[in-house]
Amino acid sequence: MSKEEAILQIDDKKYKLPLVRGVENECGIDIRNLRAQTGCVTFDSGFANTGACESTITYIDGEKGILRYRGIPIEELAKHSRFIEVAYLLIWGELPTATQLAHFSELLTDNATLHENLKSHFEGFPWSAHPMAMLSAMINALGCYHPDLGEPECHEELMAVAARIISKVRTIAAFSYKMSRGEPFIYPSPTRRYVSNLLHMMFSVPHQEYDAIPEVSRALDMVFMLHADHEQNCSTSTVRMVASAGANLFSSVSAGVCALWGHLHGGANMEVIRMLERIHKGGTSIKACVEMAKDKKGDFRLMGFGHRVYKNYDPRARLLKQACDNLFAKIDYEDPLLDIARELEDAALNDPYFAERNLYPNVDFYSGIILRSIRIPTNMFTVLFAIGRLPGWIAHWREVNEDQSTRIARPRQIYTGYNERAYVPIEKRGLE
16 A cells, blocks of 8 residues: 555545555545545546556556556557457456467357257247347346356366356357347357357358358457457446445346446447438538537537547557458448548548547447448347457456455445425325
C-alpha cells in the first residue's frame, strides 16, 4: 500500500485517505473505510470514476489509445496470434507453449458437441426467439450437465470447464442460428479449427458443406480476438458482481450474456449497420449526414464513433479496418454500405467538429461491416460478440474467486424518496 494520501474535508473536519497506484501509475483514492470514518459514501452514477477492483488482466489508456492483454499490446497479438491462443493468455496469464496450446485445442475439439438432451431445450423456444435469449438460457442449462465443474478448485478443473464453455458456446450459437431459420442442426467437425467449425455449423446444410476461405476465418478470428476482454465494461463487471456472490462459472457467464444483450453495450455494431442502411435507403449524402450529426437538436446520431473510454482512435478499430480491407480484397462481395462507411469515416476524421470532440471510429464501426460481409444476420452480431468476450469473462471470474480479499459486491445509494410517512388504510386513499 502506498504511503501517499489524499485529504478529504467535510465541513471543518479533514480525513486522510490512502492512494493506490497501479503498475502504469494509475492513481486511485482508497475509500474502503470512507463510510466508517465519515458517515458518507461516494456518489458516482455509472461508476465512471470508481475503481471496483484490482486486476492483472487488461490495461487500457483511453487518452493514448492503448489496449494490452496481460501486458502484450493488442497490435502484436493481432499480428502474430489467434483467438484461441489469446483465450489461453487471458485465462492463465501467460502465452501457452506449443504443448499447452495443442492440449487446449484438443480439449476444445473433444468438447464441441452438446449432450443430446440439450437439443430438446432448443425445441422449447419459439422460432422467433432472440439468439441472445437462447444463448443465456442454454449456458445456464449447460451447467446442469456439468455440476461438478461449476466451481473448479484446481488448474485442471478450470481448464476442463473453460474448454467446455468456450467450445460448446460456439455450438449453441450455431444451433440458435439454425433454429431461427428452421434448418437442421449441423454437428461440429473434429477436423476443423475453432472459427472454421463455427462457420461450418452455421452455413453448412445436409447436402452441401460450407468451407470458409482463409480470409473469412481470419477476419472473424480477429473480431473474436479484439473483443476478448476490455477491462471493467458493463458485462464484465456483471460477471464479477455475480461471481462475488459465490455463483458458479456457468451462471456468472450467463449473467454476462444478459448484460451484453443491451443495445448500448453489445448491440452497438448492429446500430451501425442500421444507420448505414437508413443512409443508403434514404439516399442521404455523406455531407448531410455529417451536418445532421452535429445538430444537437436533431435525432440523427453517428453510430460507431466515440467511446466511453477511448479519447483517441480506438486501436481495435484501426486493426479491424485493415482486416476489413484485406477481406474485401479477397471476396467477391459488393456492398454499398462499406462505401458509405468509408466515406463517413473520412468525412468525420477530416472535420474539426469531430476531431475536437475525439469522436473517432470505434470497434463497432468495422466489426458490423465484417460480420455483414460474411453473411451473419444482425440478430447474431451480439452472439458472436459474446463468443469473443467469453475468455475475458472466465479470466475475471477466476480472478474474483482466487482473490482472498473478495467481498460480495454491494453498492450503496443516495436515497431520494419520501421521508417517513404513515400507512393510509385503503378506504381513506384518494379522498384528499
